[in-house]
Each structure stands twice: as C-alpha cells, then as structure tokens.
Amino acid sequence: MPQGSILGPLLLLLYINDLPTVTAKKAKLVLYADNTSLIITGTNYTEFVAKLNKVLLDVHEWFRDNLLFLNLNKTTYLQFLTKNSQKLDLNNTLMNNQITNSTNTKFLGLTTEETLSWKVHINQIVYTKLGLLCNWDSYTIYA
Secondary structure, three states, X not given: OOOOOOXXXXXXXXXXXXXXXXXXXXXXXXXXXXXXXXXXXXXXXXXXXXXXXXXXXXXHHHHHHOOOOOOOOOOEEOOOOOOOOOOOOOOEEEOXXXXXXXXXXXXXXXXXXXXXXXXXXXXXXXXXXXXXXXEOOOOEEEO
C-alpha cells in the first residue's frame, strides 16, 4: 500500500487488531494509524522494569511473528515525572539496540513533556504560527 493512501491506516489497524491482547495485563496499548504507544505503570522499580522488559519482548515477538518491522531507531521512552518523583535509571535494549530516553514526544498532535508542562508545545505553536520563539522561563518573546 503506498504511503499517504486513504485505506492504508485502516488496513494496518485491521491487521494489528490483536496486538493489544499481547500486552493486555501488563500495559495499555494506544494505536493510532501507524503509531503505537505503550503505557506501562508499576508500584515499585523492580515490578516496573520487569513489566517493561516483558512487554518490549512480547511486542517485538508479535511484530516478528506477523512479519512486521519494529523500527528501533524511532523507538524511545518517556518517563512522566511529578515534582516529588525522581527519574528512574532505565537502561533498555532490545535486539542489541539501545532504547533512548526522551524528554518530550509528539502524541496525536500534542507535544507531551515528561513533567506534563505545555512549554514546548506552546513554543512550537507560537513559532510555527506566528514566527516567534518564546522563552517561557524568562517570560520574554523574541521576534
């Protein structure tokens, strides 16, 4: 199916419709067109890391079994942090590829940050729509 086709995303969703069953009890899977996001939670570090590794392995095996390719160069993870939480030291590899940490990600058109702040998203909107770059930390606008 050529990229940009109308039926492509629908056919892909039908093809990968059973993927959420692979992670049902360990993670929440969010599917949108050709983007797949996993939401993994845990009550402690050990439980979280065990879930994370199991889910990554299960998803990788599902992709392999269904003749799909998981682009590990585009695969990143994002830890959501509160003011009182500390960043976990996660050293994740899958198929000898390091999965890198990201401080923000674009999800359904919104740039989500690890601190759940809207600074980066607002800067992107202001910059692309108005041609301005805002520095919200010092509350100055550069034209």
